[in-house]
Each structure stands twice: as structure tokens, then as C-alpha cells.
Amino acid sequence: MSRGEALWYLQGIDLALADAGKRLLAARAQVGETPALQEARQSVSDGEERLRQLRTEVRSAELELSSLDAKITEVGGRLYGGRVTNPKELASLQQDLHLLKHKQGELEDGVLQTMTEIEEQEVALASQRQTLQAVEADWNASQKTLAAAIGELEAQFRALSAQRTAALNGVSAEDFGAYDEIRRRKGGQAVARLQGDHCESCHVEVPPAKKQRVRAQAELVLCDACGRILYAG
Ligand SMILES: [Zn+2]
Known part of the structure; x- marks a missing residue:
């Protein structure tokens, strides 16, 4: 020669080495979670959090309703029990009962509304979970392909480096x-x-x-x- x-x-080996090195760096930069995966996971976790909030709201409204119920029974008992006869006191009890029942109605409406929202949120969450599953499957497949490509590029790089060492002997x-x-x-x-x-x-x-x-x-x-x-x- x-x-x-x-x-x-x-020079042929050096150019191939530079190219392989560049492709190896680019491939390695793609290793890791994609924004699509992170977004899909975040939307599931946001959906779960929202559902927890709504269920907590219903539980606390139900607790409030049951203590309201006890109060209504108590005030009703005094109003209709016959022991209170003072008209002013009776009128005040009636007013209390009216307010309590109004509050009860409002709370019950609120619970119904929240229950509807929970159902909607459950449907939305199910679809967000499906999306996440699909995105994860895609991501797993592409990371596998990427790992294989990186393995090939590394082997190529090693082979070229060995060729270069051999070629340098003739220069x-x-x-x-x-x-x-x-x-x-x-x-x-x-x-x-x-x-x-x-x-x-x-x-x-x-x-x-x-x-x-x-x-x-x-x-x-x-x-x-x-x-x-x-x-x-
Ligand atoms: Zn020239």
C-alpha cells in the first residue's frame, strides 16, 4: 500500500468513526422517558387526585348531613313534643327547623352533583389509564429498539477502532x-x-x-x- x-x-475509517460516534451520541440522548409518557402519567395522577378530592367532599357532606339529621329530629321533637308552649319560643323553633331543612336540601343537592362529577371523573380516568397503557407500550418498544441500535453502534465503533489501530501500523x-x-x-x-x-x-x-x-x-x-x-x- x-x-x-x-x-x-x-481517512475512510476516521470518517466512519466520526459518523458512528455522532449516531451513538444521538441514540444515547434518546434513552429515557419521553414528554408524551410523562404527560400521560401526569394526567392519570391528576385524575386520581381529583377523584380522591371528590370522594372526600361526599364523605364530609354525608357526615354533615347525618349530624343535621339528628338536629332536625331534636328541634322537631321540641316543636311538636307539646312541652314548649310559649308562642315566641315555638315560632323560633319553627324558624330553626326551617333553616335546618333548607341547609339539608342544599347539602343533598351538593352531594348529588358531586356524585355525578365522580361518575364523569371515573370515565375520564379510565380513558386516561388506557392512553397511558398505550403510550407505555409504545415507549417500551421504542426503548428496546433503541437499546439494540445502541448495542450495534457500540460494536461498530469498537470494530472501527480496532481497524484504525491496525491501519495506523501502515502509516x-x-x-x-x-x-x-x-x-x-x-x-x-x-x-x-x-x-x-x-x-x-x-x-x-x-x-x-x-x-x-x-x-x-x-x-x-x-x-x-x-x-x-x-x-x-
Ligand atoms: Zn484540492
């Missing part, structure tokens, strides 16, 4: 120094092939004498226009 060819081969320290320096300046592309009379990278024509030297492969020849190492592949 000529010096130019060895560098061309090394002198001096040639590698030149390659590495040009590669840094030229966005990873240090070696350009001759395409007919032109440099493949910058498309500028290479003079015949220089072309001759590139073909002879005895030295590293740089393109006058872009400064890359020319290789007659």
Missing part, C-alpha cells in the same frame, strides 16, 4: 502528523483523490507534472488549491 493509499484508507509518524494536521483544518477531510485532471475535493485542475508525482507515489503531494494530500486511487 502506498503512503497516499494508506492515508486514504485511514509513518511523519505522514500521520501531516494527515492529522490537515484533517483538523479541513473538517476531517485531509486526503483528496485525483479525479481525472482535478482534485476531487476542491475541483481545481492539477498540473500534469504534479499529477505525475502523485501517480509515482514516492512522496506526499499536496493540492495547490486546497492543501489536501492528493491520492491517485
Whole structure:
């Protein structure tokens, strides 16, 4: 393998390594919970919380209703029991009873309304749970695919790294120094092939004498226009 060819081969591996590395980072960045999953889970937990609140409201209204019931029985007993005869006192008891019954009616209406809301909330929650299940299933499947892709990319990366080590054995320290320096300046592309009379990278024509030297492969020849190492592949 000529010096130019060895560098061309090394460049192929380096470009593939950079690409694999970029894809590996992108794949790893996708590991973890998605916003869709977090939203679906949040909406189930909000729905459950709302349902708990509504059930607590009903329980406390029912407690209030039962103590109200006892009070109504008591006031009614005094009003109709015959022991109170003072008309003013009777009128006041009647007024109390009226207020208590009004309060009772309001509370009962409230309980009915909350019960209806509970039923609606249960329906909504069931559908939110179904959505969460579907989103979770999708997410699990995509994370599995992702893990497999990451495994493949890691294997690819390891194989390319081994190839690079082997390829470096065929490159002198001096040639590698030149390659590495040009590669840094030229966005990873240090070696350009001759395409007919032109440099493949910058498309500028290479003079015949220089072309001759590139073909002879005895030295590293740089393109006058872009400064890359020319290789007659
Ligand atoms: Zn060039």
C-alpha cells in the first residue's frame, strides 16, 4: 500500500468513526422517558387526585348531613313534643327547623352533583389509564429498539477502532502528523483523490507534472488549491 493509499484508507475509517460516534451520541440522548409518557402519567395522577378530592367532599357532606339529621329530629321533637308552649319560643323553633331543612336540601343537592362529577371523573380516568397503557407500550418498544441500535453502534465503533489501530501500523509518524494536521483544518477531510485532471475535493485542475508525482507515489503531494494530500486511487 502506498503512503497516499494508506492515508486514504485511514481517512475512510476516521470518517466512519466520526459518523458512528455522532449516531451513538444521538441514540444515547434518546434513552429515557419521553414528554408524551410523562404527560400521560401526569394526567392519570391528576385524575386520581381529583377523584380522591371528590370522594372526600361526599364523605364530609354525608357526615354533615347525618349530624343535621339528628338536629332536625331534636328541634322537631321540641316543636311538636307539646312541652314548649310559649308562642315566641315555638315560632323560633319553627324558624330553626326551617333553616335546618333548607341547609339539608342544599347539602343533598351538593352531594348529588358531586356524585355525578365522580361518575364523569371515573370515565375520564379510565380513558386516561388506557392512553397511558398505550403510550407505555409504545415507549417500551421504542426503548428496546433503541437499546439494540445502541448495542450495534457500540460494536461498530469498537470494530472501527480496532481497524484504525491496525491501519495506523501502515502509516509513518511523519505522514500521520501531516494527515492529522490537515484533517483538523479541513473538517476531517485531509486526503483528496485525483479525479481525472482535478482534485476531487476542491475541483481545481492539477498540473500534469504534479499529477505525475502523485501517480509515482514516492512522496506526499499536496493540492495547490486546497492543501489536501492528493491520492491517485
Ligand atoms: Zn484540492
